[in-house]
Amino acid sequence: MNEHDGISRRALLGASSALLALGLAAPLARATTQAAAEGEAPSLAGKRIAISTVGTSIYFDSRAFQAQVEEVRRLGGTPITLDAGRNDKALVTQLQNLVTQKPDAVIHTLGTLSIIDPWFKRIAAAGIPLFTIEVPSQHAVNTVSADNWSTGLVLAKKLVADLRGKGRVLVFNGFYGVPSCGIRYDQLRLVTKYYPQIEFLQPELRDVIPNTVQDARAQVAALLNKYPKGEIDAIWTAWDLPQLGASQALIEAGRKEIRTYGVDGTPEVLELLKRPDSPVAAVVAQQPALIGRIAVHNVARYLAGERDLPRETFVDTLLTTADNVDEVKRLRGDA
Amino acid sequence: MNPSPVEAARPRLGTLLLRRGALLAFAAILLVFALGAPNFLAPGNLANVLAQSAILGILAFGLTTVIVGGGSNVLSGGLDLSVAANLGLSAAVYATLDNAGYGAFAGIGLTLATGLAVGLLNGLVVVGFRLPPLLATLASMNLVAGLELVLTENTVLPSASPLLEWLAFGVWLGVPALAWVLLGVAALLILLIDCTPFGLRLYAVGEYPEAAHAAGIAVRRHVFASYLISGLCGSLAAFCSAAWFSGSTTGSGEMLLSVVAIAFLGTIFSRRLRPSIGGTLLATLLVGFMINGFQLLNISSFWVNGLQGVLILLVVALSGLSRKEP
DSSP states (O other): OHHHHHHHHHHHHHHHHHHHHHTOOOHHHHHHHHHHHHSOOOOOTTOEEEEEESOSSSHHHHHHHHHHHHHHHHTTOEEEEEEOTTOHHHHHHHHHHHHHHOOSEEEEEOOOHHHHHHHHHHHHHTTOOEEEESOOOTTOSEEEEEOHHHHHHHHHHHHHHHHTTOEEEEEEOTTTTSHHHHHHHHHHHHHHTTOTTEEEOSSOBOOOSSSHHHHHHHHHHHHHHHSOTTSOOEEEESSHHHHHHHHHHHHHHTOTTSEEEEEEOOHHHHHHHHSTTOSEEEEEEOOHHHHHHHHHHHHHHHHTTOOOOOSEEEEOOEEEOTTTHHHHHHHHTOO | OOOOHHHHHHHHHHHHHHHHHHHHHHHHHHHHHHHHSTTTTOHHHHHHHHHHTHHHHHHHHHHHHHHHHHOSOTTTSOOOTTHHHHHHHHHHHHHHHHHTTOOHHHHHHHHHHHHHHHHHHHHIIIIISOOOHHHHHHHHHHHHHHHHHHHHTTOOEEOOOHHHHHHHHOEETTEEHHHHHHHHHHHHHHHHHHSSHHHHHHHHHHHOHHHHHHTTOOHHHHHHHHHHHHHHHHHHHHHHHHHHTTEEOSOGGGHHHHHHHHHHHGGGGSTTSOOOHHHHHHHHHHHHHHHHHHHHTTOOTHHHHHHHHHHHHHHHHHHHHHHHOO
16 A cells, blocks of 8 residues: 555656646546545544634635535544634634643645744654645645746746747746745745846735735736836736736726736636636646645545544645637536 | 502612523523533633633723723713724734834833823823713724834735734633633723722713812713723734734734623623623623634534624613613
């Protein structure tokens, strides 16, 4: 069993890097990802698994959360569901209460590391195995995440390719402190460093939570007056809700010469991709349901005594353009 | 015609039942959790809830003080909607100073000064310009929240100092530091408002301003002082928040509704349905225990919001009824 898992994990990583290199979503991905997700995990019968999340208000966390709850139930365990409603106070409180609650394991999704890591430390110190999604904490047994390095790299390379190495880019960088966003941003900088004719407009914009879409829309609409046609070529965002708002503003202003780039693959953004003359050039789609299931499987393996889990499990992301959007939706199980 | 003894006793009995009823309900809720939720009564858990209640509690103490001094009518009485924004700005000031290498003395002092400055501003507009507190503090809330955005650019400012470390993880006699801070601030304010001539006059000013004025009490000065205390509470809560979140974080404005709810909920624990620090402390703990108990019972925390709403409706209804009584 171990050997089989090892192989499938390697296959998954290998396949994902190959896929990312090609920028294609091929049937191969389905085969490997399903092998990882549906490959039988040990039973969770009699186990209480706390599933804690920053919120369930966006596509990524709601799908990941839902998939974890279903998978824990499917494996016979009892999920303890904790949704902080994107409120840091509620988030820290629920993490602190977990020390009292003593579940058999905790899976936590997203969050600002500096805020939650001290409380992760206490959970780990209380002897409760901690697993995380998209939060690489030193206190976690295992972290499942999209490979944000390759995600950021693929998106940056797509941007550079579309711009033919020259252009002016507007960037939303409000959540650099959230590791997944920070890594993607660093990759953008790393790639564009070698394209000196790509210029970043200053100051960078700040995306916000809540009202992300409306706020980004208003910010971009205001800036379009400042920068007439030809002065902005692309808008880069670390996730796709600001991309959605920015794209809406571009459509509204008829500025379709500006293309937008983001990450996550929120259904509304995928819909926009399908429009003729859409300003959305590309979005790197995550597979949150798959991420959630893999996290639960890692917990099940750990609780069954498997101690050689990797510190990080990477799940492939899918570079999505107008050409392959239907394929991506089918792969994620959205359709 | 004289009312019969039974009729005369009825309203008193009603209030008595109401007053005891609130405490009974509190006890009943605790009992349900104690029986149903594993580890609820563990000393560590109870102490945790106390610590978790520190931020909202101290903010609600500030608001309660303002309501005491301005009267409890929501539209025309005392109200400070800027408390949560004040916390946000004060925490951002502290984190910024701390990260910039200012010493503990300067950091703490300037943070407290920030809170006091917000209180001063509120006092000036409410007492000086005679604006309705609801609108005046709504305006200052936006101003203060805007200043916080300027300072933090809406980002999280991680920060670590011995003070924050002690507040977040310090334990004395088995009870976390934040719990001691909550109880300490509560004790000080109870002393000030329930046991001093100042407190007595503050109640008089809030409930019967004309009578207080006629009796020679400096009404405006007392109202002004209540806003200063509220401002100070905002910055005190900011230290707790900075400890809790290891720095300053965004979205502190979201706490406002809970703070207002707790301050008004607190009236059901007081003797004559009036705002009091003790009542607010109990209301804070009630909300804290509900959040904790619901999690231990594996019930979604969103139910707590619903229950809080129901409780507030109940308070509003009951206080409306009690005002109609002779």
